[in-house]
Amino acid sequence: MFKDADETILDEISAWKNLPAKHQPQYPDADFLQTTVEYLRTLPPLIFAGEADSLKCQIAQASRGEAFVLQGGDCAESFADATADRIRAKIRTILQMAVVLTYSGSLPVVKIGRMAGQYAKPRSYPMETRDGVDLPSYMGDAVNGHEFTEAMRIPDPHRLVEAYQHSAATLNLIRAFTNGGFADIAKVHEWNKGFSSNPAYRRYNKLASEIDRAMQFMKAAGAYSESLRTVDFYSSHEALLLDYEDAMTRIDSRTGQPYNTGAHFLWIGERTRDADGAHVEMLSHVKNPIGVKLGPSVTKDDILALIDKLNPEGEEGRLTLITRLGAQRVEELLPNIIETVRQDGRPVTWMSDPMHGNTISVGKFKTRRLDDVLDEVRGFFQVHRELGTVPGGLHIELTGDDVTEVLGGSEEIVEEALGDRYETLVDPRLNHQQSLELAFLVSEILSEDFSA
Ligand code: PEP
Numbered sequence: 160m161f162k163d164a165d166e167t168i169l170d171e172i173s174a175w176k177n178l179p180a181k182h183q184p185q186y187p188d189a190d191f192l193q194t195t196v197e198y199l200r201t202l203p204p205l206i207f208a209g210e211a212d213s214l215k216c217q218i219a220q221a222s223r224g225e226a227f228v229l230q231g232g233d234c235a236e237s238f239a240d241a242t243a244d245r246i247r248a249k250i251r252t253i254l255q256m257a258v259v260l261t262y263s264g265s266l267p268v269v270k271i272g273r274m275a276g277q278y279a280k281p282r283s284y285p286m287e288t289r290d291g292v293d294l295p296s297y298m299g300d301a302v303n304g305h306e307f308t309e310a311m312r313i314p315d316p317h318r319l320v321e322a323y324q325h326s327a328a329t330l331n332l333i334r335a336f337t338n339g340g341f342a343d344i345a346k347v348h349e350w351n352k353g354f355s356s357n358p359a360y361r362r363y364n365k366l367a368s369e370i371d372r373a374m375q376f377m378k379a380a381g382a383y384s385e386s387l388r389t390v391d392f393y394s395s396h397e398a399l400l401l402d403y404e405d406a407m408t409r410i411d412s413r414t415g416q417p418y419n420t421g422a423h424f425l426w427i428g429e430r431t432r433d434a435d436g437a438h439v440e441m442l443s444h445v446k447n448p449i450g451v452k453l454g455p456s457v458t459k460d461d462i463l464a465l466i467d468k469l470n471p472e473g474e475e476g477r478l479t480l481i482t483r484l485g486a487q488r489v490e491e492l493l494p495n496i497i498e499t500v501r502q503d504g505r506p507v508t509w510m511s512d513p514m515h516g517n518t519i520s521v522g523k524f525k526t527r528r529l530d531d532v533l534d535e536v537r538g539f540f541q542v543h544r545e546l547g548t549v550p551g552g553l554h555i556e557l558t559g560d561d562v563t564e565v566l567g568g569s570e571e572i573v574e575e576a577l578g579d580r581y582e583t584l585v586d587p588r589l590n591h592q593q594s595l596e597l598a599f600l601v602s603e604i605l606s607e608d609f610s611a
């Protein structure tokens with residue numbers, strides 16, 4: 160269990176308060192924020208230190224090529240969509256992708272949702288103007304409401320408590336689904352029920368039949384294990400709101416070490432990754448496995464300063480670098496990034512986020528082309544293969560529903576169709592079928608790597 164932080168550790172952790180903090184909401188009432196944060200501090204942890212440690216071990220395996228990490232979920236979760244159906248659809252999509260990858264790549268897949276806490280977003284502009292009216296930009300449901308009214312857009316500290324409650328309920332459902340029979344590999348066919356005939360689904364059903372046969376063989380041979388009935392499924396979100404993350408940081412009574420108990424894995428975004436800034440300082444103190452996004456502007460000095468600060472001892476599994484360079488530039492930029500880390504020598508796990516470097520605008524919609532996403536993934540594997548380093552995982556924005564937010568795919572979502580079912584509050588997500596197509600592409604690349 161976790162106890163209250165002792166004075167010295169608490170002082171160290173609060174060092175972030177003296178550093179520049181980008182992308183923080185401007186709350187009108189500082190006292191209300193303070194009482195809310197003190198209240199959050201009294202609420203139970205959402206995850207346990209031992210779980211974060213297990214995830215760290217599995218991410219370390221991925222850094223050595225013994226596992227592959229699949230991290231996926233919404234750009235921004237919303238309170239309204241924290242329903243059983245939507246959560247189940249997202250889990251199912253990630254489980255299906257994981258089955259495809261495990262079966263073809265013969266590698267264990269470490270499953271992490273961008274779920275149960277992904278409620279805060281950094282925005283390019285702090286203010287939004289419509290018809291001559293200026294209001295704060297939407298920063299995620301943990302900060303303000305999406306609706307363009309003053310009442311909704313003014314940051315409200317009480318939303319931090321709601322974010323905690325929705326995270327707790329979501330994580331509870333994730334735990335129930337993944338340990339209560341839904342994730343049973345014997346259900347591999349059922350996960351695709353209701354989805355009709357298109358190439359990705361036909362291919363999935365074929366693979367599911369092969370898995371069924373393999374399972375029957377294992378049962379007959381007495382090699383069936385109960386462990387095939389459950390999966391580990393971890394939570395993650397961008398550690399953006401420093402007051403919230405601070406309140407969720409607790410001391411593990413077993414080891415005396417601080418952990419962020421709001422999620423198993425936390426990452427620092429491209430916009431807040433300054434090595435001298437508050438976000439990096441905050442996560443430098445917790446023992447969870449953590450990630451940092453790296454965009455095209457990252458320099459050698461940035462990377463070295465981040466490793467110095469976030470993984471000075473070179474612990475395996477501690478630091479994941481999530482590159483998001485864009486399909487056009489990945490092959491030009493990734494080699495130098497990898498070379499810098501290789502010369503430094505301390506271990507990292509490499510992940511590709513093929514979403515955020517490939518965002519475009521079409522009319523009033525923010526979108527991405529599935530082909531660009533696939534190209535960045537191919538480039539990521541290609542560069543690692545050439546340099547002899549290990550591509551450890553993928554970070555994807557997806558949903559389990561049939562939305563029309565990303566262009567392309569075998570169902571060919573065209574520009575005119577974007578408006579049909581465009582539901583995201585921030586960035587466009589792969590729909591269920593596009594997610595499976597991506598998984599099949601990666602499975603082909605992984606199996607090539609294995610037969611090589
Ligand atoms: C995100 O992951 O939603 C995000 C904002 O990404 P990045 O920090 O890479 O821009």
Ligand code: CO
Nearest residue numbers: 234556585586
């Ligand atoms: Co996003």
